[in-house]
Amino acid sequence: MKKIIVTIDGWSSTGKSTLAKQLAKALGYIYVDSGAMYRAITLYFLRNHVDWTDRQGVKKALKQINIEFQKNPKTETSEVYLNGENVEYVIRDLVVAEKVSEIAAIRDVRDFAVAQQRKMGDHKGIIMDGRDIGTVVFPRAELKIFMTADSSVRVERRFKEMFEKNPNITIEEVKANLEMRDFIDSHREASPLRPAKDSVCLDNTNLTQRQQFQKAMDWIQKKISASKY
Ligand code: DC
Numbered sequence: 001m002k003k004i005i006v007t008i009d010g011w012s013s014t015g016k017s018t019l020a021k022q023l024a025k026a027l028g029y030i031y032v033d034s035g036a037m038y039r040a041i042t043l044y045f046l047r048n049h050v051d052w053t054d055r056q057g058v059k060k061a062l063k064q065i066n067i068e069f070q071k072n073p074k075t076e077t078s079e080v081y082l083n084g085e086n087v088e089y090v091i092r093d094l095v096v097a098e099k100v101s102e103i104a105a106i107r108d109v110r111d112f113a114v115a116q117q118r119k120m121g122d123h124k125g126i127i128m129d130g131r132d133i134g135t136v137v138f139p140r141a142e143l144k145i146f147m148t149a150d151s152s153v154r155v156e157r158r159f160k161e162m163f164e165k166n167p168n169i170t171i172e173e174v175k176a177n178l179e180m181r182d183f184i185d186s187h188r189e190a191s192p193l194r195p196a197k198d199s200v201c202l203d204n205t206n207l208t209q210r211q212q213f214q215k216a217m218d219w220i221q222k223k224i225s226a227s228k229y
Pocket of ligand 1: 012036100104133
């Protein structure tokens, strides 16, 4: 069967990775969580006290960073490794979430991540989620999805997810972090978050996971049938 590239961009906590994982599993495609790369870089910077306002320091630090994805045989989803260490869970901490948008706005950091992301798409059959995947990483992708949902619904979802790991977290903290990240991600100079002109919008405020999966699958099937390669 013909393989295509599917990009999923959108606001924080709209369920991009949940949908992307389900689609990749159903299609036998590779799933790449590009946000995990920016989170892993942030973790490295925090752990190694990298001053990210110093361009030379950032460039030097990036040379020390190796990011890989490996499939977890139990969950069958890919997990991110930073210099050989599985950091899939630690990068979801609020400490990382508080700094990641600032670090992801640095042009050298983006160039580093985007170069690796493009290589991953060489053989198609890939679903990548993030903020600039349809606009910058794969501008010629066959299907570009832009996800959105009401902000109260997004805060509620993220709070539930984070509360399971950290019962001390408050809904106000989660809301403030989400609003801050959305603001920085959409207002930065380098590759700001915005829908690609040829993207399709998926608002899942009132959709079940099953319904959104079906909608996306229909779009994918149509694109596969229309694809030449
Ligand atoms: O998808 P996420 O919440 O794990 O992403 C973490 C941060 O990384 C997000 O606030 C913005 C940044 N990001 C980005 O700038 N570009 C991407 N392609 C993916 C994520």
